Amino acid sequence: MAASDMIQVKNLTKKFGRLTVLDNISTTFHAGEVVSVIGPSGGGKSTFLRCLNLLETPTSGQILFDGIDICDKKTDINLHRQKMGMVFQQFNLFENMNVMRNLTAAPIKIKKVPKEQAEEKAVALLKRVGLSDKAHSYPSQLSGGQKQRIAIVRALMMEPEVMLFDEPTSALDPEMIGEVLDVMKALAESGMSMIVVTHEMRFAREVSSRTLFLEGGHIEEDKPSHEFFAHPESPRLISFLHKVL
Amino acid sequence: MTFFVNVWTTLEKYYRFFLEGVQNTLIIAFFTVLFGTLLGILMAMAKLSGIKPLKWLATAYIEFFRGTPLMVQLMFIFYGLPMIGVSFPDVPFIENFQRFAAGIVAMSLNSCAYVAEVIRSGIQAVDVGQMEAARSLGFKKSQSMTLVILPQAIRNILPALGNEFVTVIKESSIVSVIGIADLMFRTNGVKAKNYKTLECLFIAAMIYFVLTFVSSRLISLMERRLRRGRK
Numbered sequence: 163m164a165a166s167d168m169i170q171v172k173n174l175t176k177k178f179g180r181l182t183v184l185d186n187i188s189t190t191f192h193a194g195e196v197v198s199v200i201g202p203s204g205g206g207k208s209t210f211l212r213c214l215n216l217l218e219t220p221t222s223g224q225i226l227f228d229g230i231d232i233c234d235k236k237t238d239i240n241l242h243r244q245k246m247g248m249v250f251q252q253f254n255l256f257e258n259m260n261v262m263r264n265l266t267a268a269p270i271k272i273k274k275v276p277k278e279q280a281e282e283k284a285v286a287l288l289k290r291v292g293l294s295d296k297a298h299s300y301p302s303q304l305s306g307g308q309k310q311r312i313a314i315v316r317a318l319m320m321e322p323e324v325m326l327f328d329e330p331t332s333a334l335d336p337e338m339i340g341e342v343l344d345v346m347k348a349l350a351e352s353g354m355s356m357i358v359v360t361h362e363m364r365f366a367r368e369v370s371s372r373t374l375f376l377e378g379g380h381i382e383e384d385k386p387s388h389e390f391f392a393h394p395e396s397p398r399l400i401s402f403l404h405k406v407l
Numbered sequence: 408m409t410f411f412v413n414v415w416t417t418l419e420k421y422y423r424f425f426l427e428g429v430q431n432t433l434i435i436a437f438f439t440v441l442f443g444t445l446l447g448i449l450m451a452m453a454k455l456s457g458i459k460p461l462k463w464l465a466t467a468y469i470e471f472f473r474g475t476p477l478m479v480q481l482m483f484i485f486y487g488l489p490m491i492g493v494s495f496p497d498v499p500f501i502e503n504f505q506r507f508a509a510g511i512v513a514m515s516l517n518s519c520a521y522v523a524e525v526i527r528s529g530i531q532a533v534d535v536g537q538m539e540a541a542r543s544l545g546f547k548k549s550q551s552m553t554l555v556i557l558p559q560a561i562r563n564i565l566p567a568l569g570n571e572f573v574t575v576i577k578e579s580s581i582v583s584v585i586g587i588a589d590l591m592f593r594t595n596g597v598k599a600k601n602y603k604t605l606e607c608l609f610i611a612a613m614i615y616f617v618l619t620f621v622s623s624r625l626i627s628l629m630e631r632r633l634r635r636g637r638k
Contacts, residue, residue, distance in 0.1 A: 217539055244545035254540035258558040267554060268544040313540075320544060 166192040167226075168324060168355060169214060174223035176209055183209045185379035186223070193323070196356045198366035198387065201376040202402060207359045208251075210376060211328050214357065215239075215246045228323075244272060247317025251329040253309040255301040261288070261312055262297045265319050273320070280319070287315045291345050307338030311345050324355040331362055343369075363406055367391045375399045413606045421597045428593030429614060435510055435579045435589060440572050442515035447522025454527055465523070472520035477581055480517055485509040485585045503587065510582035514575065521571055529564035530556060565633065569626035573619045580615070590614060 169191040176184040212218040265284040269275040291311040331339045373390040375383040382396045453465035495508040541551035583592035594611040
């Protein structure tokens with residue numbers, strides 16, 4: 163294992179009943195990489211991402227995170243999830259907590275960070291995403307774009323090694339997509355490892371270093387982004403790009 | 408007009424009977440709500456647990472107790488169980504303990520099935536994304552439950568639970584059939600003495616209504632307090 167092989171996926175298969183959603187997928191994500199995962203709906207993109215932190219349990223195969231098989235029953239998955247931030251399509255901010263508690267609950271309760279220190283960090287991160295004034299708002303008082311930026315900050319509060327994004331802009335009104343993409347772009351530029359399931363082709367092409375095309379449970383194409391979009395090979399990818407670009 | 412005069416004279420002469428009945432009705436309802444809620448919480452936890460046999464057992468229990476009449480359950484416990492040697496002991500200084508115990512046990516076992524369903528549906532009504540978000544941050548399942556899910560579920564649970572409490576007060580009238588001197592039992596007693604059937608039933612209905620109305624107002628007051636406490 164090379165030092166930069168952060169996540170190794172080996173022969174990952176996921177079935178829902180008789181339906182095979184992921185079919186024997188293998189790939190590696192390196193530290194510092196920003197990878198976009200694109201493909202048609204129902205192609206298994208989200209399931210693939212959710213398998214990486216075991217929100218879905220793989221039917222078979224291995225997922226090595228920093229060399230440790232997280233599918234192994236003996237592995238404490240809670241420990242590994244702390245190192246993998248996740249951002250959801252539906253934001254999933256805790257409705258019963260204000261923004262500050264949304265951000266600080268996990269560091270305080272899980273990592274035992276002192277409250278003042280956690281809040282200091284939350285204030286700094288909120289400032290970075292332009293939402294300093296929202297610390298005491300409740301999620302129900304925020305717009306979708308604001309919620310998603312806060313969801314990103316919530317994941318960052320745990321200082322993860324990698325951030326997983328599950329269609330982070332798909333539930334947003336068009337005028338709010340930009341503000342979230344800007345935050346993600348800044349995050350990518352800061353060197354964070356990211357795996358992003360997305361329909362935003364511009365983000366895939368311009369921000370991510372590598373793009374995967376997932377269709378029918380297979381990785382049909384896997385290349386550096388500029389090459390991926392300039393010289394697609396698989397006929398399915400070509401027809402997909404033709405439709406969405 | 409004579410009807411209301413009769414109501415008045417009945418009350419004047421027998422108010423002690425009715426009050427005693429109210430007292431016993433409230434005792435039965437109080438303990439039923441107490442035990443029913445505690446057992447209901449455990450039952451809901453069992454039904455939501457990942458341990459399959461526990462889940463099946465809880466499901467079977469809930470289905471059975473909601474699917475058979477309270478009257479049958481009550482008679483089964485008071486008349487049926489002693490026949491196979493299971494009976495409640497008589498306790499000195501507490502009159503009729505045996506009957507009260509049977510009444511409260513039957514009603515609690517019945518109510519807990521309904522409470523369990525109220526709690527389960529309240530918890531399951533919370534968006535699954537909330538649990539996933541908590542787990543994705545590294546919270547254990549139990550932590551996610553207490554920090555994120557339950558505080559939101561309470562909002563769904565309280566109103567329905569309040570309904571259940573009011574129902575318990577009304578349903579408790581059934582314990583009169585095993586000779587507990589509750590409001591219904593006393594009403595029947597007075598009726599047998601003065602033959603003023605309609606008046607007596609009218610009085611009983613009014614008293615039950617006051618009891619349920621007052622308690623449902625109290626519960627909604629509490630709900631509003633809780634909601635304001637949130638923010």
